[in-house]
Amino acid sequence: MTAAPSRVDPRWSDDQGVAAAAASVGATDLFVFRRITGDRFVHVGGLGRGEGWAGNVDLILADEERAAAAMAAGDPIFVRAAEPAHVFGPYYQREAVFVPLSTDLLVVFGSNEPGGLSASDDDVRAAATGAAAGIEQVSSAKRLADELELLHAVHNVAQTDAVRLQEVMAHVVGSALEALSCDLSVIYVAEADAVEVATHRAATYEPEWFLPAMRALFAQATSLPACVQDSAADPPPSPLGLCGVTSHYVLPVGSPPFGVLALMHTSDRPRGFTLLCREVGLRVAKSAEPLLRAALTLHELESELDRVGRDARMDPLTKLPNRRAWEEALDSAEDGVAGVIMVDADGLKAANDERGHHFGDEFLQQVVATVTATLVDGDVLARVGGDEFAILLPGADEERCSALARAIDEALRCHPGLDGYPLSASVGHATAPPAASLAEAQRLADERMYQTKRK
Numbered sequence: 470m471t472a473a474p475s476r477v478d479p480r481w482s483d484d485q486g487v488a489a490a491a492a493s494v495g496a497t498d499l500f501v502f503r504r505i506t507g508d509r510f511v512h513v514g515g516l517g518r519g520e521g522w523a524g525n526v527d528l529i530l531a532d533e534e535r536a537a538a539a540m541a542a543g544d545p546i547f548v549r550a551a552e553p554a555h556v557f558g559p560y561y562q563r564e565a566v567f568v569p570l571s572t573d574l575l576v577v578f579g580s581n582e583p584g585g586l587s588a589s590d591d592d593v594r595a596a597a598t599g600a601a602a603g604i605e606q607v608s609s610a611k612r613l614a615d616e617l618e619l620l621h622a623v624h625n626v627a628q629t630d631a632v633r634l635q636e637v638m639a640h641v642v643g644s645a646l647e648a649l650s651c652d653l654s655v656i657y658v659a660e661a662d663a664v665e666v667a668t669h670r671a672a673t674y675e676p677e678w679f680l681p682a683m684r685a686l687f688a689q690a691t692s693l694p695a696c697v698q699d700s701a702a703d704p705p706p707s708p709l710g711l712c713g714v715t716s717h718y719v720l721p722v723g724s725p726p727f728g729v730l731a732l733m734h735t736s737d738r739p740r741g742f743t744l745l746c747r748e749v750g751l752r753v754a755k756s757a758e759p760l761l762r763a764a765l766t767l768h769e770l771e772s773e774l775d776r777v778g779r780d781a782r783m784d785p786l787t788k789l790p791n792r793r794a795w796e797e798a799l800d801s802a803e804d805g806v807a808g809v810i811m812v813d814a815d816g817l818k819a820a821n822d823e824r825g826h827h828f829g830d831e832f833l834q835q836v837v838a839t840v841t842a843t844l845v846d847g848d849v850l851a852r853v854g855g856d857e858f859a860i861l862l863p864g865a866d867e868e869r870c871s872a873l874a875r876a877i878d879e880a881l882r883c884h885p886g887l888d889g890y891p892l893s894a895s896v897g898h899a900t901a902p903p904a905a906s907l908a909e910a911q912r913l914a915d916e917r918m919y920q921t922k923r924k
């Protein structure tokens with residue numbers, strides 16, 4: 470049955486009565502809920518978390534098993550756990566008690582101390598009655614403070630000089646982390662397949678570690694936002710679930726979505742997301758959209774310019790650096806010791822004339838693959854003519870340059886050939902010093918290559 474309201478204890482009927490009522494049962498947190506409609510209750514005030522969260526916690530009986538059980542029974546229901554555990558909505562605590570006072574009034578006490586709530590049913594019911602009498606509605610000052618918090622969050626997101634995508638993403642997750650006092654914040658932008666992370670935890674995370682999880686969340690972007698107050702019952706995708714997440718809130722970025730923002734509390738400070746937190750998250754995600762779109766446009770432009778630049782320096786057939794890239798490589802290595810090897814593929818003209826250019830292209834690619842297999846990291850192979858290649862060997866002396874030239878010649882001659890056409894090449898090499906410059910070394914290597922070819 471539903472309990473009738475108890476007589477208000479005169480000790481708790483003044484302005485100090487709320488604190489005295491909570492203290493009388495060993496509670497550090499106090500929440501007073503009043504029914505709004507149907508099975509929906511709204512939190513109007515309290516102490517501890519109950520004071521800071523006033524007006525920002527909805528309690529739906531269909532979603533809150535303990536609260537529903539207490540209201541149905543009309544008697545207090547105690548909750549006890551060794552570590553802070555989910556009690557209702559965003560609230561996590563070691564001990565709590567749900568105290569129904571009428572069909573429209575529910576009080577919840579909480580304590581972080583094991584055994585803190587040791588009062589009897591009658592005591593907690595009397596204390597709850599006294600506390601509820603002192604709290605009727607959310608104060609106007611509290612509502613104003615909440616609105617200012619929303620404005621502050623939006624202002625902080627907008628205030629940035631960052632323009633590049635990763636910098637803007639880092640600013641957004643940092644702002645979200647601060648605005649919602651989260652332990653972990655991760656953002657993902659799908660078009661760039663980019664992720665950024667901010668955390669208050671001692672552990673640091675490589676952003677790329679979260680890519681699989683954020684891609685999975687983005688796949689659900691049309692069904693977002695989604696707030697999970699108890700991640701143990703509904704965990705986020707791995708590896709987010711490995712970070713000790715106790716609650717998570719996932720928001721779409723953009724309309725239609727081009728990214729997702731995941732906000733998480735962890736076991737370091739277990740709690741969930743109040744209505745204000747969720748509204749702040751929505752405002753942050755919306756305010757971040759124009760910043761991220763502008764940064765994404767710049768990112769795509771720079772990527773296209775990089776691609777055009779790479780294409781301008783790449784031979785389209787072999788995917789090797791072309792003559793322009795070769796000359797830039799020579800310039801950049803001019804001040805150091807280096808070797809140059811020139812390679813002229815023999816037989817390409819005959820392959821083209823007799824079998825066509827498609828076969829000639831395949832023939833040339835076999836030459837490139839064979840030469841490449843003789844090189845090590847740092848060596849630069851470029852196509853500088855139709856059948857002519859150049860190799861830059863930074864730091865190489867005459868001994869290494871000569872040995873590699875012989876190895877290339879031998880590797881080509883040992884190749885089984887392509888459909889009856891043997892692979893071979895004329896090879897020449899030189900180093901600087903003794904050549905006065907790399908340009909001079911290239912000239913000498915080229916001259917020696919043609920001497921070999923004439924022989």
